[in-house]
Amino acid sequence: MSASQVVPEYDVEFIASSVDTPGAGNVQDNSSTSSSSNSSKGSSWVSAVFLIINAALGAGLLNFPHAFDQAGGIAVALAVQAVLLLFVVGALLVLAYCARQHDCATYQEVVLRVCGHRFWSCCSLAVALYCYGTCITFLVIVGDFSDRIFASLYGPSYCLHWFMHRDFIIVTTSVVLILPMCFSQKIDFLKYPSMFGVFAALYLVLLVVVQYFVGGYNSHSTRTAPDSLEDILTAVPVVCFGYQCHVSSVPIYSCLEDRRLSTFAKSVLSATLLTALLYTVAGVFGYLTFGHGVASDILELYDARQPLVLVGILAMALKIITTYPILIFCGRTAVDDLYGQLRGLDEDAKRKSEFLRRTAIVSSWFLTTVVLACLVPNISIVIRMIGSLAATFIFVFPGLCLLFVSVKLDSSYYFAKTKWKLATAVVCVALGTFVFGQVLTMSIVDVVLGHGRAADVQLCTVPKNRTPVFIFHEVYLK
Numbered sequence: 001m002s003a004s005q006v007v008p009e010y011d012v013e014f015i016a017s018s019v020d021t022p023g024a025g026n027v028q029d030n031s032s033t034s035s036s037s038n039s040s041k042g043s044s045w046v047s048a049v050f051l052i053i054n055a056a057l058g059a060g061l062l063n064f065p066h067a068f069d070q071a072g073g074i075a076v077a078l079a080v081q082a083v084l085l086l087f088v089v090g091a092l093l094v095l096a097y098c099a100r101q102h103d104c105a106t107y108q109e110v111v112l113r114v115c116g117h118r119f120w121s122c123c124s125l126a127v128a129l130y131c132y133g134t135c136i137t138f139l140v141i142v143g144d145f146s147d148r149i150f151a152s153l154y155g156p157s158y159c160l161h162w163f164m165h166r167d168f169i170i171v172t173t174s175v176v177l178i179l180p181m182c183f184s185q186k187i188d189f190l191k192y193p194s195m196f197g198v199f200a201a202l203y204l205v206l207l208v209v210v211q212y213f214v215g216g217y218n219s220h221s222t223r224t225a226p227d228s229l230e231d232i233l234t235a236v237p238v239v240c241f242g243y244q245c246h247v248s249s250v251p252i253y254s255c256l257e258d259r260r261l262s263t264f265a266k267s268v269l270s271a272t273l274l275t276a277l278l279y280t281v282a283g284v285f286g287y288l289t290f291g292h293g294v295a296s297d298i299l300e301l302y303d304a305r306q307p308l309v310l311v312g313i314l315a316m317a318l319k320i321i322t323t324y325p326i327l328i329f330c331g332r333t334a335v336d337d338l339y340g341q342l343r344g345l346d347e348d349a350k351r352k353s354e355f356l357r358r359t360a361i362v363s364s365w366f367l368t369t370v371v372l373a374c375l376v377p378n379i380s381i382v383i384r385m386i387g388s389l390a391a392t393f394i395f396v397f398p399g400l401c402l403l404f405v406s407v408k409l410d411s412s413y414y415f416a417k418t419k420w421k422l423a424t425a426v427v428c429v430a431l432g433t434f435v436f437g438q439v440l441t442m443s444i445v446d447v448v449l450g451h452g453r454a455a456d457v458q459l460c461t462v463p464k465n466r467t468p469v470f471i472f473h474e475v476y477l478k
Helices: 010-019 027-039 045-056 060-071 074-102 107-115 117-153 166-181 188-214 229-243 246-254 261-293 307-343 347-352 354-375 379-409 416-449 468-477
Strands: none
Touching: 045 188, 045 246, 045 261, 060 074, 060 188, 060 229, 060 261, 060 379, 074 107, 074 229, 074 246, 074 261, 074 379, 074 416, 107 117, 107 246, 107 379, 117 166, 117 307, 117 354, 117 379, 166 307, 166 354, 188 261, 188 307, 229 261, 229 379, 229 416, 246 261, 246 379, 307 354, 347 354, 379 416
16 A cells, blocks of 8 residues: 555546546446547556556555565565565456456456456455555554654653654644545545655665665564464565555556557566565565564664654655545545445435535544554554455455456356466465455454564653553643
8 A cells, every 4th residue: 555555546536637537436437438538548558657656666665574574584575475476467467358358447347347246345345444454554654653753853751741642643643634635525636745655665665775784773683484384474465465556457557548468568567577676675675674673664663863764754654644535535435335335326316415425434434543543553463454455456356357257258168278267266266365364364363362473663661660550641631
């Protein structure tokens, strides 16, 4: 998500404003307008490369070094990443093929046209949950950034002052900077700030490399092998979260001037290689810098008194602040579509109650994400959960699309390639379902029972004579 990176309607809106393609409304309305965009001049395959990178590259960079440690070391993590990238690229091409066959403009529309309403409902629910989880992740990162800045500039006792406590910073930042942008019916005004996010991510990668060579940090030993299969599985959702650009890939493909699959394949391969290079560089150098002591958010480990580090933290914070409203817009659209489908609302009824529904969804969404962000100790927990959802976008839904398309083209299974497609589709769906169920279950068990290695950094040092009751009184009641 990232961060972006996770926004289904974000690219539709922004690309539509530049190349006159369909908007990001209800997927059932897109079919009437998607065909009209075919005649308009679209973007080049090179532009698509940067759009895909923008969709994939984001907050996952912060957690990648920690994923390398969890997987059992650099070699194992790179192997897991390489295997998953095969499915990532394959799924992108399957989605583009289906979008071309059915003239679709969004990911949800592809699922609707190819798989039917039931799977479309599941897809919309997954999109909403994914956006919701990513919003929580972003707010947790805001708290991490404030901890790092105050710990460096003030000292380890910063959290004893209420105005520097992470919960206060999360709430204040959310209410003052984020909330005013969340109720807008359109998000065109975020077009230019969102472009800054790519440069922020690139700066973060450069910062990680520079800090490795500058040195001065307490390094721990690095792992060379996983302790169990469970260690490898913990890295899968992080990789899925990092490379999940599939929801945005359909509108990107629909905006191409040349929509041949070979053209889009060039964009996909180029973007995947560049994104993999950036994630790998950040993961390897970040892990080598801190070893087994790496945190779930690597920026927590750097000294914010250094200007380069402070600029990196502020740049990523700005990226997060401008991306949260995009996520809530996409999640709100998915929830609204589901609500309209369940209630059987016609277009007139939707228009009349649109403002009320938008206000109710945004208010409840914002309030609950802020509360949960104050309760979640680190981003690793949330990324594992939403990473399991990312697996459905990469494995399950593209696999189902391949399955339905193959059966439709050759219902008698006469050709050998049909059997291979069906086998591949079954493997993708089965693998995605396994990853989703297993990783989500592991994450819930870790949260409930408190298992697993701690990934957060204790930046605030509380004196021994400060009891919890005294601290609460001093922070919140003084």
